[in-house]
Amino acid sequence: MSAILFYVLAVVALLGAAGVILAKSPMGSVISLLGTFFALAVIYLLAGFQFLAAAQILVYAGAILVLFLFVIMLLNLGAMGSRFELSFAPLQSGRARLAAAIAMALALIGLVAAQRASLKALAEPAADAPALDSLRGIALELFGRYSLPFQAVSVLLLATMVAVIVLAKRQRAGEHGSGEGAQ
Numbered sequence: 001m002s003a004i005l006f007y008v009l010a011v012v013a014l015l016g017a018a019g020v021i022l023a024k025s026p027m028g029s030v031i032s033l034l035g036t037f038f039a040l041a042v043i044y045l046l047a048g049f050q051f052l053a054a055a056q057i058l059v060y061a062g063a064i065l066v067l068f069l070f071v072i073m074l075l076n077l078g079a080m081g082s083r084f085e086l087s088f089a090p091l092q093s094g095r096a097r098l099a100a101a102i103a104m105a106l107a108l109i110g111l112v113a114a115q116r117a118s119l120k121a122l123a124e125p126a127a128d129a130p131a132l133d134s135l136r137g138i139a140l141e142l143f144g145r146y147s148l149p150f151q152a153v154s155v156l157l158l159a160t161m162v163a164v165i166v167l168a169k170r171q172r173a174g175e176h177g178s179g180e181g182a183q
Contacts, residue, residue: 002046009046013039026072030065037061051135067161074168 015038019032030082044053142150 006043006046009039009043012036013043030068030072032063032067034061037065051138067157071161071164074164 014035016032016034016036020029020036023029023032037056041053041061044050044056054058
Protein backbone atom coordinates (compact mmCIF):
# COMPACT_ATOMS: atom_id res chain seq x y z
CA MET A 1 0.00 0.00 0.00
CA SER A 2 2.81 2.42 0.85
CA ALA A 3 4.48 1.73 -2.51
CA ILE A 4 1.29 2.69 -4.36
CA LEU A 5 0.93 5.82 -2.24
CA PHE A 6 4.56 6.70 -2.97
CA TYR A 7 4.03 6.46 -6.73
CA VAL A 8 0.80 8.46 -6.58
CA LEU A 9 2.53 11.19 -4.56
CA ALA A 10 5.51 11.15 -6.92
CA VAL A 11 3.16 11.76 -9.85
CA VAL A 12 1.44 14.56 -7.91
CA ALA A 13 4.83 16.15 -7.17
CA LEU A 14 5.88 15.93 -10.82
CA LEU A 15 2.57 17.37 -12.02
CA GLY A 16 2.93 20.20 -9.50
CA ALA A 17 6.45 20.91 -10.72
CA ALA A 18 5.20 20.98 -14.31
CA GLY A 19 2.43 23.34 -13.19
CA VAL A 20 5.02 25.72 -11.74
CA ILE A 21 6.69 26.00 -15.13
CA LEU A 22 3.60 25.96 -17.32
CA ALA A 23 1.22 28.19 -15.32
CA LYS A 24 0.34 31.46 -17.03
CA SER A 25 0.08 33.47 -13.82
CA PRO A 26 2.60 33.70 -10.97
CA MET A 27 -0.16 32.87 -8.49
CA GLY A 28 -0.86 29.63 -10.36
CA SER A 29 2.83 28.78 -10.14
CA VAL A 30 2.82 29.35 -6.37
CA ILE A 31 -0.26 27.16 -5.91
CA SER A 32 1.37 24.39 -7.96
CA LEU A 33 4.54 24.73 -5.89
CA LEU A 34 2.48 24.38 -2.72
CA GLY A 35 1.03 21.10 -3.99
CA THR A 36 4.52 19.86 -4.82
CA PHE A 37 5.80 20.73 -1.33
CA PHE A 38 2.93 18.89 0.36
CA ALA A 39 3.42 15.80 -1.81
CA LEU A 40 7.13 15.77 -0.92
CA ALA A 41 6.31 16.14 2.78
CA VAL A 42 4.08 13.07 2.67
CA ILE A 43 6.80 11.16 0.80
CA TYR A 44 9.19 12.07 3.64
CA LEU A 45 6.63 10.73 6.12
CA LEU A 46 6.39 7.48 4.19
CA ALA A 47 10.17 7.14 4.30
CA GLY A 48 10.17 7.65 8.08
CA PHE A 49 11.66 11.13 8.16
CA GLN A 50 9.19 12.93 10.40
CA PHE A 51 11.49 15.88 11.10
CA LEU A 52 12.13 16.47 7.39
CA ALA A 53 8.39 16.32 6.69
CA ALA A 54 7.72 18.91 9.40
CA ALA A 55 10.57 21.09 8.14
CA GLN A 56 9.23 20.77 4.59
CA ILE A 57 5.83 22.08 5.69
CA LEU A 58 7.10 24.77 8.05
CA VAL A 59 10.06 26.10 6.08
CA TYR A 60 9.12 25.59 2.46
CA ALA A 61 5.33 25.53 2.40
CA GLY A 62 5.19 28.13 5.14
CA ALA A 63 8.03 30.60 5.01
CA ILE A 64 9.30 30.35 1.44
CA LEU A 65 5.86 30.39 -0.17
CA VAL A 66 4.85 33.33 2.01
CA LEU A 67 7.96 35.11 0.75
CA PHE A 68 7.02 34.28 -2.86
CA LEU A 69 3.48 35.54 -2.30
CA PHE A 70 4.84 38.70 -0.68
CA VAL A 71 7.05 39.40 -3.70
CA ILE A 72 4.23 38.66 -6.15
CA MET A 73 1.85 40.98 -4.33
CA LEU A 74 4.53 43.65 -3.90
CA LEU A 75 5.30 43.64 -7.60
CA ASN A 76 1.56 43.66 -8.34
CA LEU A 77 1.71 40.38 -10.28
CA GLY A 78 -1.08 38.73 -8.30
CA ALA A 79 -3.89 39.12 -10.81
CA MET A 80 -5.13 35.56 -11.08
CA GLY A 81 -7.64 34.71 -13.77
CA SER A 82 -10.97 33.07 -13.17
CA ARG A 83 -9.40 29.65 -13.65
CA PHE A 84 -6.00 28.02 -13.64
CA GLU A 85 -4.54 28.14 -17.15
CA LEU A 86 -1.45 26.48 -18.55
CA SER A 87 0.77 27.80 -21.31
CA PHE A 88 2.97 25.47 -23.32
CA ALA A 89 4.83 28.38 -24.95
CA PRO A 90 8.03 27.80 -22.90
CA LEU A 91 8.27 24.30 -24.40
CA GLN A 92 8.07 25.48 -28.02
CA SER A 93 11.72 26.47 -28.42
CA GLY A 94 14.38 24.12 -29.72
CA ARG A 95 16.48 24.56 -26.57
CA ALA A 96 13.60 23.47 -24.35
CA ARG A 97 13.06 20.37 -26.47
CA LEU A 98 16.78 19.57 -26.35
CA ALA A 99 16.83 20.01 -22.57
CA ALA A 100 13.78 17.73 -22.22
CA ALA A 101 15.41 15.07 -24.42
CA ILE A 102 18.63 15.21 -22.38
CA ALA A 103 16.67 14.98 -19.12
CA MET A 104 14.73 11.97 -20.38
CA ALA A 105 17.94 10.27 -21.55
CA LEU A 106 19.60 10.84 -18.17
CA ALA A 107 16.52 9.50 -16.35
CA LEU A 108 16.54 6.40 -18.57
CA ILE A 109 20.28 5.86 -17.95
CA GLY A 110 19.69 6.21 -14.23
CA LEU A 111 16.86 3.69 -14.25
CA VAL A 112 18.90 1.18 -16.24
CA ALA A 113 21.90 1.64 -13.94
CA ALA A 114 19.72 1.19 -10.85
CA GLN A 115 18.22 -2.02 -12.27
CA ARG A 116 21.63 -3.50 -13.10
CA ALA A 117 23.33 -2.57 -9.84
CA SER A 118 23.26 -5.15 -7.12
CA LEU A 119 22.81 -3.10 -4.00
CA LYS A 120 24.27 -4.56 -0.85
CA ALA A 121 23.45 -3.57 2.71
CA LEU A 122 24.23 0.03 3.50
CA ALA A 123 27.54 0.61 5.21
CA GLU A 124 27.43 1.54 8.85
CA PRO A 125 28.25 5.19 9.59
CA ALA A 126 31.60 5.99 11.14
CA ALA A 127 31.76 5.90 14.93
CA ASP A 128 32.52 9.63 15.18
CA ALA A 129 29.76 10.67 12.76
CA PRO A 130 26.67 12.17 14.45
CA ALA A 131 23.35 10.47 13.90
CA LEU A 132 21.35 12.66 11.53
CA ASP A 133 18.08 10.93 12.27
CA SER A 134 17.65 12.88 15.49
CA LEU A 135 16.93 16.56 15.93
CA ARG A 136 20.04 16.92 18.10
CA GLY A 137 22.29 15.46 15.37
CA ILE A 138 20.84 17.77 12.72
CA ALA A 139 21.23 20.79 14.99
CA LEU A 140 24.84 19.92 15.77
CA GLU A 141 25.67 19.65 12.08
CA LEU A 142 23.69 22.71 11.02
CA PHE A 143 25.01 25.04 13.70
CA GLY A 144 28.43 23.42 13.94
CA ARG A 145 30.13 22.39 10.75
CA TYR A 146 27.62 24.10 8.42
CA SER A 147 27.04 27.32 10.36
CA LEU A 148 28.83 29.55 7.82
CA PRO A 149 26.78 28.31 4.80
CA PHE A 150 23.62 28.56 6.91
CA GLN A 151 24.37 32.20 7.76
CA ALA A 152 25.38 32.96 4.15
CA VAL A 153 22.03 31.69 2.87
CA SER A 154 20.25 33.80 5.49
CA VAL A 155 22.10 36.93 4.38
CA LEU A 156 21.43 36.09 0.72
CA LEU A 157 17.67 35.75 1.35
CA LEU A 158 17.61 39.01 3.30
CA ALA A 159 19.51 40.87 0.56
CA THR A 160 17.16 39.47 -2.07
CA MET A 161 14.10 40.61 -0.15
CA VAL A 162 15.55 44.12 0.35
CA ALA A 163 16.43 44.34 -3.36
CA VAL A 164 12.89 43.36 -4.36
CA ILE A 165 11.43 46.01 -2.07
CA VAL A 166 13.78 48.68 -3.46
CA LEU A 167 12.96 47.72 -7.05
CA ALA A 168 9.22 47.70 -6.36
CA LYS A 169 9.38 51.13 -4.71
CA ARG A 170 11.41 52.50 -7.61
CA GLN A 171 8.88 51.11 -10.10
CA ARG A 172 5.91 52.57 -8.19
CA ALA A 173 7.64 55.93 -7.81
CA GLY A 174 8.17 55.98 -11.61
CA GLU A 175 4.49 55.19 -12.19
CA HIS A 176 3.32 57.99 -9.89
CA GLY A 177 5.82 60.49 -11.30
CA SER A 178 4.81 59.91 -14.92
CA GLY A 179 1.10 60.11 -14.09
CA GLU A 180 1.40 63.51 -12.39
CA GLY A 181 3.39 65.06 -15.26
CA ALA A 182 0.77 64.09 -17.81
CA GLN A 183 -1.99 66.04 -16.02
